[in-house]
Amino acid sequence: MMYNTLARYYDALVKDDEATKAYVDWIESFHPGKKMLELACGSGEITERLARVGHRLDALDLSADMVEQAKQKDPERLIGFSVRDMLDLTGLPMYEAVVCLCDSFNYLLEKQDVARFFEQVAGHIEAGGLFFFDTHALDRLDEFADEFNETGAFEDGVQYQWSIMAEDDFVYQDFAFYLADGSVVQEHHMQRVYAPRFLEEALEPWFDIVSVTKDFDVEGIAAGEKYFFVCKRKRG
Numbered sequence: 224m225m226y227n228t229l230a231r232y233y234d235a236l237v238k239d240d241e242a243t244k245a246y247v248d249w250i251e252s253f254h255p256g257k258k259m260l261e262l263a264c265g266s267g268e269i270t271e272r273l274a275r276v277g278h279r280l281d282a283l284d285l286s287a288d289m290v291e292q293a294k295q296k297d298p299e300r301l302i303g304f305s306v307r308d309m310l311d312l313t314g315l316p317m318y319e320a321v322v323c324l325c326d327s328f329n330y331l332l333e334k335q336d337v338a339r340f341f342e343q344v345a346g347h348i349e350a351g352g353l354f355f356f357d358t359h360a361l362d363r364l365d366e367f368a369d370e371f372n373e374t375g376a377f378e379d380g381v382q383y384q385w386s387i388m389a390e391d392d393f394v395y396q397d398f399a400f401y402l403a404d405g406s407v408v409q410e411h412h413m414q415r416v417y418a419p420r421f422l423e424e425a426l427e428p429w430f431d432i433v434s435v436t437k438d439f440d441v442e443g444i445a446a447g448e449k450y451f452f453v454c455k456r457k458r459g
């Protein structure tokens with residue numbers, strides 16, 4: 224399983240207020256409607272900020288531990304959280320906008336999952352509504368061809384090792400947590416990086432692409448870390 228022990232330390236490892244603000248500013252700049260669904264909301268940093276700027280949000284994630292972290296940031300229970308797979312949105316209502324942020328899309332490991340995912344999302348966005356997602360750029364595969372390693376300790380004394388490496392189309396992340404009782408917990412994560420042309424073709428039956436930028440603000444498919452897609456649900 225992924226995002227179990229990591230859920231407890233996710234914010235300590237990657238929380239970035241500036242990036243959270245940049246995501247929300249990016250989304251708001253396209254004036255999406257208020258009724259929004261967030262897929263793979265994780266520990267809810269962006270979720271909570273989207274609620275704060277006035278969105279009526281449902282938010283889901285496959286990891287119960289991540290959803291538990293996210294709920295703690297919503298004491299007023301403004302957000303409708305659930306634990307579920309973003310590949311099956313059966314029973315959810317229609318939304319004015321759907322978002323899937325911060326590499327979450329890259330956890331879809333098969334091309335047929337990507338097609339199914341876009342179809343599921345399309346089935347829950349009103350015609351003309353917007354779908355926002357980001358994805359690792361192909362450059363990430365080169366960046367992590369040389370293994371990245373980080374070690375450190377959290378405030379509670381738990382130590383960790385984090386390594387990232389890429390092979391073929393895949394990015395592998397391995398975490399080891401050295402707990403106070405002497406046990407070691409490991410998590411292995413796998414993400415896939417897709418060519419932008421494949422994504423454009425997979426989106427085409429359901430969406431018009433409104434904007435693709437590299438790292439938020441550079442137009443088009445340029446070299447960089449991530450691509451940011453804004454797609455409009457086709458009518459009919």
Ligand SMILES: C[S@@+](CC[C@H](N)C(=O)[O-])C[C@H]1O[C@@H](n2cnc3c(N)ncnc32)[C@H](O)[C@@H]1O
Binds near residue numbers: 225283308310323331
């Ligand atoms: C890198 S985290 C990003 C979390 C959050 N979007 C953020 O902005 O920090 C990826 C998240 O995707 C979730 N995830 C992966 N596959 C999923 C799936 N099939 N359905 C729902 N959530 C999924 C993981 O549980 C994890 O919380």
